[in-house]
Amino acid sequence: xxxxxxxxxxxxxxxxxxxxxxxxxxxxxxxxxxxxxxxxxxxxxxxxxxxxxxxxxxxxxxxxxxxxxxxxxxxxxxxxxxxxxxxxxxxxxxxxxxxxxxxxxxxxxxxxxxxxxxxxxxxxxxxxxxxxxxxxxxxxxxxxxxxxxxxxxxxxxxxxxxxxxxxxxxxxxxxxxxxxxxxxxxxxxxxxxxxxxxxxxxxxxxxxxxxxxxxxxxxxxxxxxxxxxxxxxxxxxxxxxxxxxxxxxxxxxxxxxxxxxxxxxxxxxxxxxxxxxxxxxxxxxxxxxxxxxxxxxxxxxxxxxxxxxxxxxxxxxxxxxxxxxxxxxxxxxxxxxxxxxxxxxxxxxxxxxxxxxxxxxxxxxxxxxxxxxxxxxxxxxxxxxxxxxxxxxxxxxxxxxxxxxxxxxxxxxxxxxxxxxxxxxxxxxxxxxxxxxxxxxxxxxxxxxxxxxxxxxxxxxxxxxxxxxxxxxxxxxxxxxxxxxxxxxxxxxxxxxxxxxxxxxxx
Numbered sequence: 415x416x417x418x419x420x421x422x423x424x425x426x427x428x429x430x431x432x433x434x435x436x437x438x439x440x441x442x443x444x445x446x447x448x449x450x451x452x453x454x455x456x457x458x459x460x461x462x463x464x465x466x467x468x469x470x471x472x473x474x475x476x477x478x479x480x481x482x483x484x485x486x487x488x489x490x491x492x493x494x495x496x497x498x499x500x501x502x503x504x505x506x507x508x509x510x511x512x513x514x515x516x517x518x519x520x521x522x523x524x525x526x527x528x529x530x531x532x533x534x535x536x537x538x539x540x541x542x543x544x545x546x547x548x549x550x551x552x553x554x555x556x557x558x559x560x561x562x563x564x565x566x567x568x569x570x571x572x573x574x575x576x577x578x579x580x581x582x583x584x585x586x587x588x589x590x591x592x593x594x595x596x597x598x599x600x601x602x603x604x605x606x607x608x609x610x611x612x613x614x615x616x617x618x619x620x621x622x623x624x625x626x627x628x629x630x631x632x633x634x635x636x637x638x639x640x641x642x643x644x645x646x647x648x649x650x651x652x653x654x655x656x657x658x659x660x661x662x663x664x665x666x667x668x669x670x671x672x673x674x675x676x677x678x679x680x681x682x683x684x685x686x687x688x689x690x691x692x693x694x695x696x697x698x699x700x701x702x703x704x705x706x707x708x709x710x711x712x713x714x715x716x717x718x719x720x721x722x723x724x725x726x727x728x729x730x731x732x733x734x735x736x737x738x739x740x741x742x743x744x745x746x747x748x749x750x751x752x753x754x755x756x757x758x759x760x761x762x763x764x765x766x767x768x769x770x771x772x773x774x775x776x777x778x779x780x781x782x783x784x785x786x787x788x789x790x791x792x793x794x795x796x797x798x799x800x801x802x803x804x805x806x807x808x809x810x811x812x813x814x815x816x817x818x819x820x821x822x823x824x825x826x827x828x829x830x831x832x833x834x835x836x837x838x839x840x841x842x843x844x845x846x847x848x849x850x851x852x853x854x855x856x857x858x859x860x861x862x863x864x865x866x867x868x869x870x871x872x873x874x875x876x877x878x879x880x881x882x883x884x885x886x887x888x889x890x891x892x893x894x895x896x897x898x899x900x901x902x903x904x905x906x907x908x909x910x911x912x913x914x915x916x917x918x919x920x921x
Contacts, residue, residue, distance in 0.1 A: 478517070481515045486512065486516070497536065531746070534754075591678075596676050597675045602632070606814075621638055631697070632696070633698075635696075641678075643677045707744070708730055712797050723795065737760035738814065741812065746806070760779060766847055834860060835878055863875065
């Protein structure tokens, strides 16, 4: 089943959903070494930092001495932790954690799980601040001599031949107005801009717009000169949001223009757009942007199966946010004094076209399996309408435009759709909707495969195997660059799929 359908690594290196056949992977922990066991240990009053709770400043020289499994310190964002007692609790295993022992592990941490709240996780292991002394080299400056200037001018062509900085071209920002509205225009140079690539957050006069452009975030951050309306009706727009702006997308390769139009509260001509704030006109790699959470309300909770729930989450009124296809958000909550975060891919309300929710940017849906012995899902399973939940901005690297040229799509799932692998029939999610889709769309099929089927089950039985995968992969396209194979499920499941499809890209 070798193919040529290779794409940049997905998920991103810092994504909690990353599939890796090599590198970091979860390992089987010893009994009594789960996250909940670690939380209980932190509350036991044991001396986890090695100094009976006392703190002190730590030099780089001192940090480097503690690089053994029985004596391991690590620095993250300028804070030093004794991770010796955490070794056997680390989901990635002792060897993975030892990669940062005796070092500043900030970059390593961000590459693997930037979204984890390490300060809460390692709170009782905190030793102190890392002292970093950077030598200052002063150099006296002397005015350039005429001969030197002439030499630079003569060497102009050679200087011009230097390679430009790598990465996308930063966007260009502009604005204009009439008496009724003010428009923000961002020329992104990206031909795939969509509504779900834009986040808008507004509080009084403060406006923050975040544009997702390839692997970068572009920020528009302004304190507006005057107020704009909270909401408006009766205007035909490409995208309409509750509290009053509209988005126009012009798919022009040369500009990637994105226009955001806010109706003014009162008719007037502003003397300026307002005051630019600290983040304005900054262009940052997504992996360098800190995770931000917003308190949202649970609007509804519905049962999907005996252990899976569908949550409708209403975003705060000052925030408009869509989650791009295949992207995820983080859910964060304090469990027994420790901040725990997990990642969940956003879903639609229903697979059926007439059951969709058209409240663009104001609600998101998460389908979450509840594990009785989980660290976070028991709390999620207890949520009711009216409760609050902390949700992050979306993250992910899947590009929807990738589907444009795909002629054959094969999905292997341990939890959701198409080649649907489950333990028992009662574990199948949205089976009635999937069966309905197979009736409405003749080019869509579903094969259910059960590993613990009863005697009455007439469908496929077993676990994911190469033979099953080959059976349901279109024979004429096994070597085609237009074949896309997707996998969703536990790490062991997705690694098996990746192994069987050889060099085909697995999303």
